[in-house]
Amino acid sequence: MRATSSARSRWGLRTLGLGYLTVLLLAPLVMIFYKTFEHGLAPPIDAITSPDGLHALKLSLLMVAIAVPLNTVFGVGCALLLVRHKWKGNAVIDAIINLPFAISPVVIGLSLFLLYGTQGWLGPSLSEAGIKVLFSVPGMVLASVFVSLPFVVRETVPVLQEIGTEQEQAASTLGANAWQTFWRVTLPAIRWGVAYGVVLTTARVLGEFGAVSIVSGQISGETETLPLFVEKQFANFNTAGAFGASVVLALLALTTLLAMNVLKRKEDA
Amino acid sequence: MGITVEGATKSFGDFQALNDVSIDVPNGSLTALLGPSGSGKSTLLRAIAGLETLDGGRVLIDDEDVSKKPTQKREVGFVFQHYAAFKHMTVFENVAFGLKIRKWDKDKISGRVHELLGLVQLEGLADRYPSQLSGGQRQRMALARALAVEPQVLLLDEPFGALDAKVRKDLRTWLRRLHDEMHVTTIFVTHDQEEAMDVAGQLVVMNEGRVEQSGSADELYEQPATEFVMSFVGEVNRLGEQYVRPHDMTVALDRDDGAEEAMVQRIVALGFEIRVEFVLGDGTEVWAQLTRAELQKLELREGQIVYLRPGEIKSFNGDVPSSDGHGASTPHSPPDDDDAEVSAAV
């Protein structure tokens, strides 16, 4: 009796859980590919190889090329300070780092919009100096850096804590200075954790929509990243174009998932 | 290269790890820092290496004050309890690390590393990663790594603490032999008095951030300066304010003037040595160390009433061993006038 009822509840849970995942995650994922190639390969390829599409792709990659290295260097350095150097202000730094996780991207975008706008604190003096932040690349970079800031720190802090300090101490007894110790001992020991953070940062920068949409002004062929291109194509009733760009982003997302899994395994090994 | 520490103090928050500690380690010696957990022995060792900064006092290596020198310039070899193996490097790369930092050229490094791997008997394992080694092998690798840079002094922090009993014994013997060959001034930290006495020529006993006594194993055992040393170095029975070694307990079957009545509680055979536990009239529990032959001669059974006569007694109340109370005060074993009475002294 007991065995059958527990088997029944097990099947019940499976049906519920996996059914939920199918409706919510798997079906939409399949849908992207179905919709994209519904009318053959040509429409999505045309859309993505159009001048605006290619420009959007390039701009997205540019965001990655700037924001990811910045936040990686910052993230590793900041994690080292937080874990290895006790300081009163650490708790405050830690709290600030978590902010981008919790704040709406639209609020982030608006904050930058107001700071660098014509009425903002920095906008007028920067525009006098000939630097255009809003509706151009610098503002979009700032938005991308803001939203993706926590990932490397958050992934690096626990691995740094886990490796402890003995290997670093051993390196110093063997004559290595702080710089040599970092490059030869610490960084190799935390590399998979950092790499995991880098993957998450990249995914976030590539996919960021809300914050960038507000500071960019969404000028086609100028300040449009791939996610903004998707919205624009949809608004212009070019569904094929929207899905063509979406498929590129979805493939990048799947690559991210794969990388996350590989790295998690390396980290645990 | 002798090591001298003068008036070292160090505290972590409210905890005083070192309280005015001074030691003198002669050139070429093998010295053990012995003490219980929290006695400050590891902190002292780490201060010598520069891994801790002292609040006060000085560290001198070869008469040079190194207190302000960072670790990487002190040229000490340090071996950690948990090996501190570089997990992402092979055995070869681990041992070569210090040499690469010193920018040796490749061929010289390779020669030196293989020489050391030979010394620690890890020749065949150069390409393995630490995770593929046993604990004992990892510790030998760590030792080779520390020795590769030809340190002035070798410091070992509970080097065998994480290993199992058998491996531990082998490594001890091996460390002693290694020291005999290399003559590098060596300090090692341990909480195991047997290990300290087995390996080291000189011992420094520490407790609560202070040095209790230093000297050879014999000196510490025969002439303990303090109560703590008496009870920490070797086994001891406590009778009120007095201490007596279990092998200095004489067991007699017949009543005797100088002896105390006791009941045999438990007889434990530990191979050649027999441990006999007694309870005295006032409830004090003591034990005596007998040989198998002695036990057979006495034919002791659990529950039996016998008479105990402590041999050499130590007391740390005053300067002189006290000789009053309990009648169990005779400083030496009485003559063998009774054939059922055997001195347990070995």
Added chain:
Amino acid sequence: MEAHSATASAPRAGLRLPGVGAGLGRGTVVLYLSLIVLLPLAALTSQSFEEGFSTFWTQVTSPQAVRSLELTVMCSLIVVAINAVFGTIIAWLLVRDEFPGKSVVNAVIDLPFALPTIVASLTLLALYGNDSPVGIDISSTRIAVVVALLFVTLPFVVRAVQPLLIEMDREMEEAAASLGAGGFTVFRRIIFPNLLPGLAAGVALAFARALGEFGSVLLFAGGLPQTMVSSVFIRQQIESGNDIGAAAVSVVLLVAALLMLAVITWVQRWGSRHERSSGGGLTVMPMSGENFTKVEDDDEGH
């Protein structure tokens, strides 16, 4: 002897920058965070009060603003409640059950973290919109808001609960069963209390995310008055030139976000005080505040 001894002594030794270096590093970190994060948020807050508190209040209490805030909070509450249940079930399946394709399912859970929100919105619309191949059209309704938020917040609870289930001592359950507790009682009295800190942290994170979500809602639920969540409302205000109105509602969302972060910190302190871990394996946000403020003065390392 324990593994933690190495980390316990972490603040004292290990890789240390020289004094000047640490100060310089700290200065850089503070400057970076100020320029990137704090300055814009300060500008936002200041702008929202530029015409005084009464203007701020008028903007926040305008019927459309209140309507959007109410809708956002209501939908977020419904979403975290549903995902708390399903997230726990899915975590349970991933840890305690065996079925073919489990590792794929485990990997796919993170899809909402990796997939751009605008793409999610587009596909949900294609699947459950007026062109739906399965005949379900919920686009431009409040249900669409809920479904979009369910999608983006799904991983939070799963990833918060999963490590706790993995670590959980099964002997506790066996002990309870040996004392006569049935399956449901074991769950309610033994498993659930131990999952609670992680579940709470996951729910709080999901709630914070739901309150501010924008991209996934945008195309699927649209900008009709009855489906306009706060973030969409903010963008609409910006587009119609009402910067102060946009900033005022943004400040409300900002305060809510800060509140949720405080709740998460509190939940994790509470969890660690009860020796119940609160999910160190949170992929997106393993909060670590208490880890490096804790100092143990353990001399010998054992």
